[in-house]
Amino acid sequence: MSYLAVVLVVGLLIAIHEFGHLLAAKQSGIPIARFSVGFGPKLFGWKRKETAYWLSTIPLGGYVLPAVDEHELREFPVYKRIVFALGGPFANVVAALAGLLALGVVELNLGASEALVFATTQVWSSLQQVAYAVSTLFVDASQVSGIVGIVAVGGSQFGSTVAGVLTFSVLINMNLAVLNLLPLPPLDGGRILFCVLEKIYQPLTRIQTPATLLGWALVLGLMAYATVQDIGRITAGGLA
Numbered sequence: 001m002s003y004l005a006v007v008l009v010v011g012l013l014i015a016i017h018e019f020g021h022l023l024a025a026k027q028s029g030i031p032i033a034r035f036s037v038g039f040g041p042k043l044f045g046w047k048r049k050e051t052a053y054w055l056s057t058i059p060l061g062g063y064v065l066p067a068v069d070e071h072e073l074r075e076f077p078v079y080k081r082i083v084f085a086l087g088g089p090f091a092n093v094v095a096a097l098a099g100l101l102a103l104g105v106v107e108l109n110l111g112a113s114e115a116l117v118f119a120t121t122q123v124w125s126s127l128q129q130v131a132y133a134v135s136t137l138f139v140d141a142s143q144v145s146g147i148v149g150i151v152a153v154g155g156s157q158f159g160s161t162v163a164g165v166l167t168f169s170v171l172i173n174m175n176l177a178v179l180n181l182l183p184l185p186p187l188d189g190g191r192i193l194f195c196v197l198e199k200i201y202q203p204l205t206r207i208q209t210p211a212t213l214l215g216w217a218l219v220l221g222l223m224a225y226a227t228v229q230d231i232g233r234i235t236a237g238g239l240a
Contacts, residue, residue, distance in 0.1 A: 007060065009165065013095065013172050014061030017180070020091020021064045021084060028080035031067035038062055074205060078195045085191040089177040096173035097123050099166045107163045126174040134178055185215030
């Protein structure tokens with residue numbers, strides 16, 4: 001698989017994650033001002049009801065912009081906000097399941113029922129493996145990898161076959177689902193955590209904004225650390 005193809009696949013899967021948030025928001029009655037595939041200036045778009053749909057210049061991921069601020073968002077019932085937060089990870093799990101179904105039918109020549117059993121079993125196994133791998137990062141952070149490492153590994157190890165692309169997409173989908181459920185602001189799991197804490201002790205919501213800012217600083221620092229690690233591995237031939 002070419003490095004450009006890897007970047008586009010990763011961007012598409014992140015966009016699927018954000019689309020899951022969009023659908024969950026619509027289902028929960030949370031107004032969305034904008035859903036964008038990609039970042040940066042708008043290439044083209046349209047508006048339906050209160051939501052503007054954009055295709056933006058930088059084709060890496062996307063975002064969902066609520067039409068309300070954080071204070072107004074907290075006026076919605078807790079369960080609706082939890083559904084909103086779960087929408088992204090759930091979309092990635094569904095996308096992984098679809099990829100495995102296609103892999104079972106197209107590459108393994110399985111029947112529909114056999115492919116469903118195969119896909120369900122593999123999703124559960126992948127969830128466990130990714131969750132275990134994430135837990136080890138807290139013991140050995142040297143194993144963390146960022147977008148540079150993902151692109152390098154995807155480009156060199158998965159090939160350009162249908163099976164390779166599907167396998168790579170399943171791996172990234174499961175990582176996106178599990179990582180975003182970590183109970184750390186500003187991840188989806190952090191939002192769910194504050195929803196639960198709000199029900200336990202309302203004044204704890206006052207620390208959500210500073211906790212989110214701190215979380216962003218930690219995430220950006222981790223991304224910078226992962227990038228340095230990836231470049232070091234590539235230089236040493238460890239990601240070939």
